[in-house]
Amino acid sequence: MIERLAVIGVGLIGGSLALALRAAGHVGEVIGCGRSRANLERALTLRVIDRIAEDPAAAARGADLVFVAVPLGAMRAVFQALRGQLAPETVLTDAGSVKGSVVEDVRAVFRAIPSCFLPGHPIAGTEHSGVEAAFPELYHNRRVILTPLPETAPNAIQRVSAMWQACGAEVDFMSVAQHDEVLAATSHLPHMLAFGLVDSLARMRENDEIFRYAAGGFRDFTRIASSNPEMWRDICLANREALSAVLARFSVELADLADSIRRADGERLFEIFSRAKAARDRYVDQARPMA
Amino acid sequence: MIERLAVIGVGLIGGSLALALRAAGHVGEVIGCGRSRANLERALTLRVIDRIAEDPAAAARGADLVFVAVPLGAMRAVFQALRGQLAPETVLTDAGSVKGSVVEDVRAVFRAIPSCFLPGHPIAGTEHSGVEAAFPELYHNRRVILTPLPETAPNAIQRVSAMWQACGAEVDFMSVAQHDEVLAATSHLPHMLAFGLVDSLARMRENDEIFRYAAGGFRDFTRIASSNPEMWRDICLANREALSAVLARFSVELADLADSIRRADGERLFEIFSRAKAARDRYVDQARPMA
Known part of the structure; x- marks a missing residue:
């Protein structure tokens, strides 16, 4: 009390x-x-x-x-x-x-x-x-x-x-360090991707058209891009080191994906998507008791 | 009929x-x-x-x-x-x-x-x-x-x-070309980011811990990473050109974000996040009649 x-x-x-x-x-x-x-x-x-x-x-x-x-x-x-x-x-x-x-x-x-x-x-x-x-x-x-x-x-x-x-x-x-690393990966990085995606689309010439055809999944995916910009600026500055590390790791992953698409490497793409789906499905099962 | x-x-x-x-x-x-x-x-x-x-x-x-x-x-x-x-x-x-x-x-x-x-x-x-x-x-x-x-x-x-x-x-x-460009931006690219993020986290050593602390926003954000891997492999191969173009555009945006974080450029970060939030909020208003 x-x-x-x-x-x-x-x-x-x-x-x-x-x-x-x-x-x-x-x-x-x-x-x-x-x-x-x-x-x-x-x-x-x-x-x-x-x-x-x-x-x-x-x-x-x-x-x-x-x-x-x-x-x-x-x-x-x-x-x-x-x-x-x-x-x-x-x-x-x-x-x-x-x-x-x-x-x-x-x-x-x-x-x-x-x-x-x-x-x-x-x-x-x-x-x-x-x-x-x-x-x-x-x-x-x-x-x-x-x-x-x-x-x-x-x-x-x-x-x-x-x-x-x-x-x-x-x-x-x-520990403080462990917290900041875990949050960089599971929260701060996803916010960077959502902010970055929406900003990237908003800057396209045809952006009204683009957003008009954004389907249901897009709405969920970008919800966190509606978060408070001041708060997120502060988070980025405060967790600069851990966030930079996961951003660098993600950039390598994205470059690999882009490269597999360019090379039309279907096997590699299937491997990445399957591993991600398995992890996501396992995570949802794990998380169910908390939901 | x-x-x-x-x-x-x-x-x-x-x-x-x-x-x-x-x-x-x-x-x-x-x-x-x-x-x-x-x-x-x-x-x-x-x-x-x-x-x-x-x-x-x-x-x-x-x-x-x-x-x-x-x-x-x-x-x-x-x-x-x-x-x-x-x-x-x-x-x-x-x-x-x-x-x-x-x-x-x-x-x-x-x-x-x-x-x-x-x-x-x-x-x-x-x-x-x-x-x-x-x-x-x-x-x-x-x-x-x-x-x-x-x-x-x-x-x-x-x-x-x-x-x-x-x-x-x-x-x-x-037109066929316009469809493929709009979908690359609003659907195919977001799927690449969700698959890439979940795969990137799944490959971290501490991935059980990581997913355990992934909060509500993460679940929405990564839902599309549970999509069918075969279907998405085919989409990537079929829309290779338009998808590669938006991926390249997004990579530039992400590099800009990463650089702003590294340089602790709070003004630039605030500008990006504010523009994204404004676009997302406007898009949700626009889309409301369809939801």
């Missing part, structure tokens, strides 16, 4: 956490703070938060848990505002899609990693953003990856885990 | 046409023919077809419309079997995802394009195949592209258009 929760950044992620905890009876008061006053007023009207705080320090005052869900590029400024303002029992966690950069920000601002800090990442989201997109079931049956640091207190791990479990999520633990 | 329909290749596409025409009361008898006897027996049991024919010539006998829905690589053999077997009033059409190669096959087999022949392509499908995947609503509100040739008789255009409209589809006309 969290008596007072401070949500810094009341968008899809922060708003859905507040709604999920309320639905589970796992939270008392929710204090919201963020860049857009209009969004915060909306969050108040929607009863996602109980009160607006002027800045992160005011939000954190008296909170037993501070949840930071702002774009990665805004993290450091939030930590600066929180520095020296956290009570000894307050737990600090975040929802950043890249963990290495958040840990770096915390280290740069606080000098040493505070024992109250546990980096986290809920593997959930939609292509929509803002508090109006928030809903209490967002984390149902989703995975949340926590990446405890050597400095993290067992109490912080226990409280943050219990919070996510109350939202219906499954909690997993891994 | 089609008194007798011959379906060569009773899978998702051919089976769904038969079911849709039956549901619309637009067909009398349906004769099925195909490579797999077990699949045809299943089609009979499911009442997708009324009778099994031993070969395409037997299926076409007395049919007023012959619908060829076999993989592109099997088209030529079907046309060879049909040569000299079509009554003067019989209309011949197909569902191939590439039109240039089908026209080439018909020309090679029949020497001249028969006036009864109208190439077509329903922009519909799922990642499943076989007659068990067929359902009567597959073509509801979908586009069907017809690519009449100078030789095609007006009567064939009229009958094939009426057939697709009876299935609830919207009929569009374009």
Whole structure:
């Protein structure tokens, strides 16, 4: 149970956490703070938060848990505002899609990693953003990856885990580096392909015609290209190294495919497509219990 | 109204046409023919077809419309079997995802394009195949592209258009070359990216772990990688030129993205992502009436 929760950044992620905890009876008061006053007023009207705080320090005052869900590029400024303002029992966690950069920000601002800090990442989201997109079931049956640091207190791990479990999520633990590599492959790279594909088609002369004939599969395939550009810019910058590595690996694969098509190498194409289909079908079977 | 329909290749596409025409009361008898006897027996049991024919010539006998829905690589053999077997009033059409190669096959087999022949392509499908995947609503509100040739008789255009409209589809006309370019961009290229991505991840050492953390967006994004490998090998070979051109264009886009990430060029990334999001959002608005 969290008596007072401070949500810094009341968008899809922060708003859905507040709604999920309320639905589970796992939270008392929710204090919201963020860049857009209009969004915060909306969050108040929607009863996602109980009160607006002027800045992160005011939000954190008296909170037993501070949840930071702002774009990665805004993290450091939030930590600066929180520095020296956290009570000894307050737990600090975040929802950043890249963990290495958040840990770096915390280290740069606080000098040493505070024992109250546990980096986290809920593997959930939609292509929509803002508090109006928030809903209490967002984390149902989703995975949340926590990446405890050597400095993290067992109490912080226990409280943050219990919070996510109350939202219906499954909690997993891994290292910061492992998280950033896995996410580069399974999330950041697919987003680059979707953004790149849609942009590439949008720049074709006949693009109205092109999009007109894009069938059902295309809609699913490109849904993630409707994601927030600011958030994705920040993710790319924050996970530059791991993302560059998987992009390079994918480029080799794509060159191989293009070459097989040019050479009309049907056997090679069949081999690639069959291996991909087998992996996709196996993955869907594996993932079914979570869906 | 089609008194007798011959379906060569009773899978998702051919089976769904038969079911849709039956549901619309637009067909009398349906004769099925195909490579797999077990699949045809299943089609009979499911009442997708009324009778099994031993070969395409037997299926076409007395049919007023012959619908060829076999993989592109099997088209030529079907046309060879049909040569000299079509009554003067019989209309011949197909569902191939590439039109240039089908026209080439018909020309090679029949020497001249028969006036009864109208190439077509329903922009519909799922990642499943076989007659068990067929359902009567597959073509509801979908586009069907017809690519009449100078030789095609007006009567064939009229009958094939009426057939697709009876299935609830919207009929569009374009040239063979235009069809193959539009489809390369909106369907064939996205399939290459999905197959390539899943294969690239499947080949990573930690692939079980990787797929375990692939979130909801990944499932949508890679759904088309579960498509039939044989069909897609044939599409790549048949649309080699147009597909190579869009692949080359996409590779330039991807290299630009990779370079912007390496250089940490946030402005450039934001520009690409914003343009893609705007195009995707506009496309979804445009497409809504069809969904």
